Amino acid sequence: xxxxxxxxxxxxxxxxxxxxxxxxxxxxxxxxxxxxxxxxxxxxxxxxxxxxxxxxxxxxxxxxxxxxxxxxxxxxxxxxxxxxxxxxxxxxxxxxxxxxxxxxxxxxxxxxxxxxxxxxxxxxxxxxxxxxxxxxxxxxxxxxxxxxxxxxxxxxxxxxxxxxxxxxxxxxxxxxxxxxxxxxxxxxxxxxxxxxxxxxxxxxxxxxxxxxxxxx
Amino acid sequence: xxxxxxxxxxxxxxxxxxxxxxxxxxxxxxxxxxxxxxxxxxxxxxxxxxxxxxxxxxxxxxxxxxxxxxxxxxxxxxxxxxxxxxxxxxxxxxxxxxxxxxxxxxxxxxxxxxxxxxxxxxxxxxxxxxxxxxxxxxxxxxxxxxxxxxxxxxxxxxxxxxxxxxxxxxxxxxxxxxxxxxxxxxxxxxxxxxxxxxxxxxxxxxxxxxxxxxxxxxxxxxxxxxxxxxxxxxxxxxxxxxxxxxxxxxxxxxxxxxxxxxxxxxxxxxxxxxxxxxxxxxxxxxxxxxxxxxxxxxxxxxxxxxxxxxxxxxxxxxxxxxxxxxxxxxxxxxxxxxxxxxxxxxxxxxxxxxxxxxxxxxxxxxxxxxxxxxxxxxxxxxxxxxxxxxxxxxxxxxxxxxxxxxxxxxxxxxxxxxxxxxxxxxxxx
Numbered sequence: 001x002x003x004x005x006x007x008x009x010x011x012x013x014x015x016x017x018x019x020x021x022x023x024x025x026x027x028x029x030x031x032x033x034x035x036x037x038x039x040x041x042x043x044x045x046x047x048x049x050x051x052x053x054x055x056x057x058x059x060x061x062x063x064x065x066x067x068x069x070x071x072x073x074x075x076x077x078x079x080x081x082x083x084x085x086x087x088x089x090x091x092x093x094x095x096x097x098x099x100x101x102x103x104x105x106x107x108x109x110x111x112x113x114x115x116x117x118x119x120x121x122x123x124x125x126x127x128x129x130x131x132x133x134x135x136x137x138x139x140x141x142x143x144x145x146x147x148x149x150x151x152x153x154x155x156x157x158x159x160x161x162x163x164x165x166x167x168x169x170x171x172x173x174x175x176x177x178x179x180x181x182x183x184x185x186x187x188x189x190x191x192x193x194x195x196x197x198x199x200x201x202x203x204x205x206x207x208x209x210x211x212x213x214x215x216x
Numbered sequence: 217x218x219x220x221x222x223x224x225x226x227x228x229x230x231x232x233x234x235x236x237x238x239x240x241x242x243x244x245x246x247x248x249x250x251x252x253x254x255x256x257x258x259x260x261x262x263x264x265x266x267x268x269x270x271x272x273x274x275x276x277x278x279x280x281x282x283x284x285x286x287x288x289x290x291x292x293x294x295x296x297x298x299x300x301x302x303x304x305x306x307x308x309x310x311x312x313x314x315x316x317x318x319x320x321x322x323x324x325x326x327x328x329x330x331x332x333x334x335x336x337x338x339x340x341x342x343x344x345x346x347x348x349x350x351x352x353x354x355x356x357x358x359x360x361x362x363x364x365x366x367x368x369x370x371x372x373x374x375x376x377x378x379x380x381x382x383x384x385x386x387x388x389x390x391x392x393x394x395x396x397x398x399x400x401x402x403x404x405x406x407x408x409x410x411x412x413x414x415x416x417x418x419x420x421x422x423x424x425x426x427x428x429x430x431x432x433x434x435x436x437x438x439x440x441x442x443x444x445x446x447x448x449x450x451x452x453x454x455x456x457x458x459x460x461x462x463x464x465x466x467x468x469x470x471x472x473x474x475x476x477x478x479x480x481x482x483x484x485x486x487x488x489x490x491x492x493x494x495x496x497x498x499x500x501x502x503x504x505x506x507x508x509x510x511x512x513x514x515x516x517x518x519x520x521x522x523x524x525x526x527x528x529x530x531x532x533x534x535x536x537x538x539x540x541x542x543x544x545x546x547x548x549x550x551x552x553x554x555x556x557x558x559x560x561x562x563x564x565x566x567x568x569x570x571x572x573x574x575x576x577x578x579x580x581x582x583x584x585x586x587x588x589x590x591x592x593x594x595x596x597x598x599x600x601x602x603x604x605x606x607x608x609x610x611x612x613x614x615x616x617x618x619x620x621x622x623x624x625x626x627x628x629x630x631x632x633x634x635x636x637x638x639x640x641x642x643x644x645x
Binding site for chain 2: 154156160
């Protein structure tokens with residue numbers, strides 16, 4: 001019991017140390033988000049009126065963020081594969097051809113979310129930044145961010161929630177130089193699930209934003 | 217040939233609009249939802265409905281029985297308990313049946329689809345007679361009869377002669393999805409397709425006169441709020457602004473839609489005048505504000521997560537500060553209001569149930585459902601029945617429950633998942 005507890009704490013601690021490094025280049029962007037990253041800086045906004053405390057929402061500070069993924073057997077499905085090294089490209093090596101290369105990070109176009117949250121999980125920052133820098137480098141490039149929700153909760157609320165997920169991704173892309181006219185957002189709610197199951201695994205796959213380039 | 221015949225009929229008939237409706241949608245005319253009864257009140261007002269000879273399947277009496285049962289306020293007396301009852305027009309000494317039924321209904325089909333109905337109280341032998349004229353929908357006279365019987369006995373208006381709008385999704389598990397907006401009778405019969413799209417259709421809401429639907433459609437690869445006449449099919453775009461155009465709810469006076477729009481970057485409640493298109497902002501928060509529903513002509517109840525989690529709030533129809541209505545539980549949303557009652561979704565240990573509460577005062581609420589994923593409750597116009605969707609056998613199915621929880625029925629579509637039921641107002645035609 002104690003050992004397990006200690007290990008969890010360790011995981012959280014490690015992530016907390018790594019995160020600021022990953023996030024350092026986009027600290028401003030992250031702070032201006034509507035909701036904060038779980039386990040990073042769960043604070044209140046609007047002078048305490050609107051308290052968005054991602055961690056306490058489902059008791060998953062750490063769990064809802066990065067460490068949940070490591071302790072989850074479905075890990076591989078939701079983590080960008082070359083996230084482990086946190087070398088955020090400065091954009092100079094990004095090419096449009098990369099969009100068509102299955103080994104390039106740019107081929108990964110789905111960002112997953114926590115239940116009833118629109119904040120970006122830290123592990124997706126590199127992926128989002130890479131797409132954003134590509135967009136910044138090629139101003140003619142246009143994309144749609146399509147937000148989705150799982151089946152839990154009410155349908156129309158989920159449309160709004162899924163749109164906010166897309167808006168969260170766009171906001172971070174904006175801090176990396178992507179122009180607002182390059183990015184359109186849409187919330188589909190729970191209307192278009194990728195998987196049909198009524199369980200945690202299916203719900204996780206359905207809570208997502210898909211990046212869709214106009215011509216790629 | 218068939219076309220010509222129909223055109224002649226239409227020209228010769230005053231009720232051409234309703235006939236045209238049937239004519240336009242004749243391909244799906246006989247489609248209906250499959251009913252299964254989960255429970256009926258066994259302590260309701262005992263009522264005996266005599267057989268009414270008719271050419272329609274199940275007979276008029278079958279429709280009246282099913283309607284009264286659905287209200288959760290009546291218990292239908294087994295026909296075998298009163299053998300050899302004198303037919304409509306014959307002498308009836310009702311007091312002889314006092315121990316069996318409180319009321320006896322006898323009736324007669326006039327041969328042209330019209331109905332004569334007689335309601336007799338067994339306590340005092342008092343008789344009330346109703347003449348109900350024929351309708352192009354052969355089941356409606358029986359629904360109208362059930363409304364009359366219901367009103368006479370309970371002193372509240374009946375809501376059986378009403379309709380449901382809902383969305384059905386065909387091939388939900390594949391990328392070949394097809395969304396269809398349907399209207400049916402409130403008992404699931406006479407399903408009529410209103411519109412169809414490869415992209416999602418959501419949130420239908422009825423105009424108070426029952427002739428138009430407003431809904432959200434993603435048919436142009438972005439969301440838009442449309443108004444469509446269910447008889448003519450004529451359709452117009454009401455809001456196609458940047459961001460989401462979502463969750464329309466028609467005001468009781470017919471003049472406005474309350475909607476959730478996010479063109480300024482965040483979903484807020486607005487009203488849109490359906491004639492002029494004039495937009496008025498109702499809420500102003502940095503949170504999600506959506507799912508507006510009218511509570512009378514100048515009050516709107518909506519869902520907001522401004523307190524951190526989705527809860528219901530009330531705001532004046534002209535804007536101003538909002539007042540929180542729900543405190544119990546971490547998730548309360550998707551309200552609908554009729555006759556001073558409010559139904560809504562409430563989260564409970566990871567499941568989502570339908571609840572109902574009085575808006576007249578008191579903080580109590582009753583749970584009406586126990587599914588895992590119950591959604592989009594909608595009240596009959598008299599506030600006595602709630603339609604919602606629930607997962608059954610892996611498929612989203614329509615459920616209708618009485619406000620006292622005593623009657624529950626399921627309506628399954630052979631086509632696929634049912635979503636977004638919307639109960640019509642009282643029908644005027």
